[in-house]
Amino acid sequence: MSEEQFSILLVDDDEVDRMTVKRALNKAGLAVNLAEAEDGQNAIAKLKLKEHNLFEVLGTNIPTQTSKKNIRKFDIILLDYRLPDIDGLELIAEIKAINLDLPIIVLTGQGDEEIAVKIMKAGAVDYLSKAKIEPKNLAKAITSAIRVHRAEKAVQLANQRLRASNELLILKNQELERQQQQIKLQNIQLQESYNLKSEFLATMSHELRTPMNAIMGFSQLLLRQYKDPLSQQQQNLVERILNNSKNLLDMINEMLDFSKIEAGKLELKPQKFDLNYLIKLTVEELRSLALQKQLDLITDVKLQDPYLIQDSNFIKRTIINLLSNAIKFTESGTISIKAEVIEENQIIISVTDTGIGIAPEDCDKIFQAFRQADQSFTRQHSGTGLGLAITQSLVTMMGGKITLNSELGKGATFTVEIPRKYDV
Structure with missing residues (x-):
């Protein structure tokens, strides 16, 4: 026994x-x-x-x-x-x-x-x-009764623990639901703040453009020297006013474009156009900036069929942003832009420079809004840090992608891949 x-x-x-x-x-x-x-x-x-x-x-x-x-x-x-x-x-x-x-x-x-x-x-x-x-029957009845009773008690205890666990789980679920409601409310508040910020940026950028255009207009008017010629010192000061005004207007335009993209108000308008012509025209508009720094600006376009059905303004803005960045961060050497077909319906546009390059750990950061590889107050190159963020958004809206290949001190290559025809 x-x-x-x-x-x-x-x-x-x-x-x-x-x-x-x-x-x-x-x-x-x-x-x-x-x-x-x-x-x-x-x-x-x-x-x-x-x-x-x-x-x-x-x-x-x-x-x-x-x-x-x-x-x-x-x-x-x-x-x-x-x-x-x-x-x-x-x-x-x-x-x-x-x-x-x-x-x-x-x-x-x-x-x-x-x-x-x-x-x-x-x-x-x-x-x-x-x-x-009888001894055997009595012992069997006692042991069986006790074991059955203990088993029932164990089941009851397990059920009690299960009920307690379920109640705890219900409380936790209620707490999670409460937290989710708080998160939803916070998300709504954040979205409202986000929308207000976008509206503020758009309004301020728009309001700043008017006086800035006036400053640039008067500066250009002074530089024409119709009646009373300016002295060399005065002319230099007015040119500095004009150049700084242009830089500031570029930053304002970037802020305006970025606020439109954030608010979803920037519309893509596909149309048929000649990419060869668009690239050559855009390069000539920026050639003077390259000449000021004595940089060679080379165009290499290899498109037998140059016609695309895309938003030409988006592509032009993309090329301007990439070339402007290349010129800004290159002190000597060459900047080249190349366009070619990689597949029947895929086009790539690449901009290569011999500038300062980008460290591997900064390659992802530069596509983030308001981020630059050098975030210090003493950085050499000014800007809003929105150019590449805007460029990536424009490329994405066209159904394409942008990639970067760079090494610190050895220049950088930005490659944009887009479909020949925008898929509505």
């Missing part, structure tokens, strides 16, 4: 029947701590003696002097339903009333099986006839 020791409360008013049960337990080799009660009142008193189902061990094979080791919970109750002061149904009800969840085996006399079944319906787990109590 199992070496586990069970604590049993035997409730029976017949001393002979109690002795019979104790002998059967001894013969079965079942290790037990046995407490006895002669009636229902005594049984309830023993159960209440320790509210946590603790009792002072009494019975066969147990030392008369009790100790902490001899005190433990009851595992099972063996109950004779015919007691002098209470019947089995009432006793089971009282046991449940004091919140004791213990398995109960009913011991019946001859012909009491029908009543015993009623008691089992009231909460007992098994019944045995006193006339048929």
Whole structure:
């Protein structure tokens, strides 16, 4: 038999029947701590003696002097339903009333099986006839009842833990939903701020263009020297005003274009045009900037079929941005622009310079708005940091992509790949 020791409360008013049960337990080799009660009142008193189902061990094979080791919970109750002061149904009800969840085996006399079944319906787990109590059967009934009860308790505990986990999960889900609502609200607020910023940039850029054009116009008018010629010093000052005004107007235009792109108000207008002609025209517009720095500006266009159906303004702005950047960051050497067909419907335009180049860790940064490879206040080259961000947006809108190949100190090559025909 199992070496586990069970604590049993035997409730029976017949001393002979109690002795019979104790002998059967001894013969079965079942290790037990046995407490006895002669009636229902005594049984309830023993159960209440320790509210946590603790009792002072009494019975066969147990030392008369009790100790902490001899005190433990009851595992099972063996109950004779015919007691002098209470019947089995009432006793089971009282046991449940004091919140004791213990398995109960009913011991019946001859012909009491029908009543015993009623008691089992009231909460007992098994019944045995006193006339048929045998060590083997009694031990089997006790161990089975205890194991089934423990299994049920384990299931109940698992269910309680599951319910607790579910409740915790529900609370966490509620907290996540609350956080999601907060995030949605913050996103709405951020979007509103983003829209306000874009509107502000667009408004300010537009408002600044008017006085800037006036400054440039008056500067050009002074440089014509109709009646009163300017001195060389005055002419130099006016030229500086004009050049700085042009630079500032370029930055304002970049801000305006960027705000339109952010607001989704920049529309793409595909049309058929000659790319060869567009590239040559754009290069000639910027050639004077290259000549000022004594840079060679080379054009290499290899398009047998030069006609595209794209937004010519987008492509021109892309070429201007790439060439202007190349001129700005190149102090000596050559700048070249090349156009060729790589597939039947794919065109590439590349701009290569012999300038300062870009470090590998900065290659991704330069396409971000307001970012430049040199972010310090003492940087040599001015600008808004929007040119390449705008260029990438324009290329993307045309269904293309832009890539960079560069090495610090050895120049850079920007390559734009676009479809020959814009796919509406």
